[in-house]
Amino acid sequence: MTRILxxxxxxxxxxxxxxxxxxEGYAVECARSxxxxxxxxxxxxxxxxxxxxxxxxxxGLEVLRRAKKLRPDSKVVMISAYASPxxxxxAMREGAYDYFPKPFDTERFREVIRDMVREGKQAALxxxxxxxxxxxxxxxxxxxxxxxxxxxxxxxxxxDSNVLITGESGTGKExxxxxxxxxxxxxxxPFQTLNCGGIPxxxxxxxxxxxxxxxxxxxxxxxxxxxxxxxxxxxxLDELGELSPVMQVKLLRVLQEKTVxxxxxxxxxxxxxxxxxxxxxxxxxxVIEHHFREDLFFRVNVxxxxxxxxxxxxxxxxxxxxYFLEKYSRIQGKNIRKISSYALEILKEYHFPGNVRELExxxxxxxxxxxxxxxxxxxxxxxxxxxxFDEGNLPEGLVQEIPDRGINLxxxxxxxxxxxxxxALKKAHGNRRKASxxxxxxxxSLRYRLEKLGLNxxxx
Numbered sequence: 043m044t045r046i047l048x049x050x051x052x053x054x055x056x057x058x059x060x061x062x063x064x065x066e067g068y069a070v071e072c073a074r075s076x077x078x079x080x081x082x083x084x085x086x087x088x089x090x091x092x093x094x095x096x097x098x099x100x101x102g103l104e105v106l107r108r109a110k111k112l113r114p115d116s117k118v119v120m121i122s123a124y125a126s127p128x129x130x131x132x133a134m135r136e137g138a139y140d141y142f143p144k145p146f147d148t149e150r151f152r153e154v155i156r157d158m159v160r161e162g163k164q165a166a167l168x169x170x171x172x173x174x175x176x177x178x179x180x181x182x183x184x185x186x187x188x189x190x191x192x193x194x195x196x197x198x199x200x201x202d203s204n205v206l207i208t209g210e211s212g213t214g215k216e217x218x219x220x221x222x223x224x225x226x227x228x229x230x231x232p233f234q235t236l237n238c239g240g241i242p243x244x245x246x247x248x249x250x251x252x253x254x255x256x257x258x259x260x261x262x263x264x265x266x267x268x269x270x271x272x273x274x275x276x277x278x279l280d281e282l283g284e285l286s287p288v289m290q291v292k293l294l295r296v297l298q299e300k301t302v303x304x305x306x307x308x309x310x311x312x313x314x315x316x317x318x319x320x321x322x323x324x325x326x327x328x329v330i331e332h333h334f335r336e337d338l339f340f341r342v343n344v345x346x347x348x349x350x351x352x353x354x355x356x357x358x359x360x361x362x363x364x365y366f367l368e369k370y371s372r373i374q375g376k377n378i379r380k381i382s383s384y385a386l387e388i389l390k391e392y393h394f395p396g397n398v399r400e401l402e403x404x405x406x407x408x409x410x411x412x413x414x415x416x417x418x419x420x421x422x423x424x425x426x427x428x429x430x431f432d433e434g435n436l437p438e439g440l441v442q443e444i445p446d447r448g449i450n451l452x453x454x455x456x457x458x459x460x461x462x463x464x465x466a467l468k469k470a471h472g473n474r475r476k477a478s479x480x481x482x483x484x485x486x487s488l489r490y491r492l493e494k495l496g497l498n499x500x501x502x
Contacts, residue, residue: 044159045086048072049079049093049105050121055144059092062148063155076100080108087113090158095122095129103133110137117158121146123493130382134414141382141418143490154383176361179221181214183362185355191218191347198345199225204297206282206342207320209349212399215320216280218347223276228316231275234268239281243289248305251292257306269302269313276316282342283323283334294338317342352394352401359390362398366405367417374409381405381417384490391484392424419490460495463488 046068048059056072063070071088073079076097083091083105091109095102106118120133123144130141140154177183178192198205199222207215216235223233238246244258252267269277285293296302297317301310319342328334352359363381371378381389385408394400404422412421462481470476478488 043067043069044090044162045069045071045088046090046092046155047079047082047088049076049091049097049102051075051094051097055094055121058148062152063092066152066155068155068159076102076105079105083108083112088116089162090155091116091118093118093120095120095133103129103136106133106136106138115162117162119154119158130418131414134382134416134418138416140380140416141384143384143493145486145489146384147387147486150383150387179224181217181221182365183355183358185350185357187350187355188358191349194345194347195221195225198222200227201345202316203344204316204342205318205345205347206325207318207347207349208325209320209322210351210397211322212397213349213351214398215349216278218349219276219278219318219320222318223278223316226276226316228275232272233276233278234272235278235280236268237280238289239284243286246289247292251296251302252304254304254306257304261306264304267302267304269296269315270304270311272315273313274315276318278318278320280320281322282319283321283325283328285334287335290335290338294335294341297338297341352397356390359401360386362401363389363405366402367409370406370409376409376412377415378409378412378417379415381408382419384486385417385419385422387484388419388422388424388487388490391487456495459491463491463495 046063048056048063048070049072050056050059051074053074056074060070060072068090071082071086073082076093077100079091079093080100082088088109091105093102093105102120102122106120109116109118117139118137119140119142120130120138121142121144122129133141139158142151142154177188178195181188181192183189195218205219205222207218209215219235220233223229236249241249248257248265248267250267250269252265252270253261255261255263279293296313299310300314301312303310325334325339325343329336329339352362360381363386367378367381370376389401389404396403404424405417407423408417408421412418463477466477466480467474469480474488474492475485478485481488483491
């Protein structure tokens, strides 16, 4: 049975955590001070230690150091209502598993403890190939919306029907096209891709269909187009909605006749290709507005896959964030093993206008900025105020020009954040819950900011 030591000089907090964890089936013991905790650590082994940071005489950091010294594989969770980001960073450097600012979400706390117990059990087992189901192929996600896509991939991957994949930018449409190809009978044949957004029409035609020597200036030899190069396999065309009317006609002919005619050639070459397309546009609306051919729309939209935005698949954010964390920790040569629970809560509340691509960018930047072995909220930069920084629409109070003597960026941003928080609290008559709604953040995020900015507002 997992043994847990709770260390807190606040009786009510000790009692709450003891009840919470005992109901989970763990063997729980409590220490009323840091000194008491040291005695208990010397007398018995604990798998997990949950300790407050700020305590008299012996603080949580000393409890952490002693616990790791006596049993290096023990996991320690730090909790505090007063600790600064610097203290949290120091705790992570000393080997803490996670950090929770008070008050915290008890359900999230239970989940973290369960993860710790699960990791401990897996570490004690011999190496196996067993793994948790976290996605489909190279696609990561366990949300209902993604599971529906996995089921659709399994049903249609063996067909040759054209596929239209729609969704906002950054949702991973190409990954789904690749998964369809890799689970099809064509998996050992070519998978060719082309993003037609921003490519000039004459260059796009030669890229798609190829050309004969002498077809235009610089065409010194025959060249196959990407469609013909995908013979026997799959061709994926991204940004379909950007095609010009002329190119729409030419693509329609290829889909109807299953042949391509290279530039400068009088001969049409047969191709055996499965076509997949992606767009972030509403093609039905484009058809109604006469920007996209109706007959081409029906040709490409045989099987439709709608990819949900990241804000509608919150369950996938921790999995994706951890994947990107491991990826960029490896690339940057850092030993950052996890994202703190509070940082994850902030990510899960964020709206992600840039979807998975934006999440990857946030995690990469966090890994670059983080100095401890765990990503803390202060290392994350979210574009919450992005829409307020439109050209010519800078918020009042922000520095318009940097003076010769320079500025203190942290102070300027903290001042602006303080101003916004105070204005929201004033408008909400001191009610923090209403203020958090006005700021577009959750209550826990507002509490974090109040603590960070040193503001003392008591009304919920």
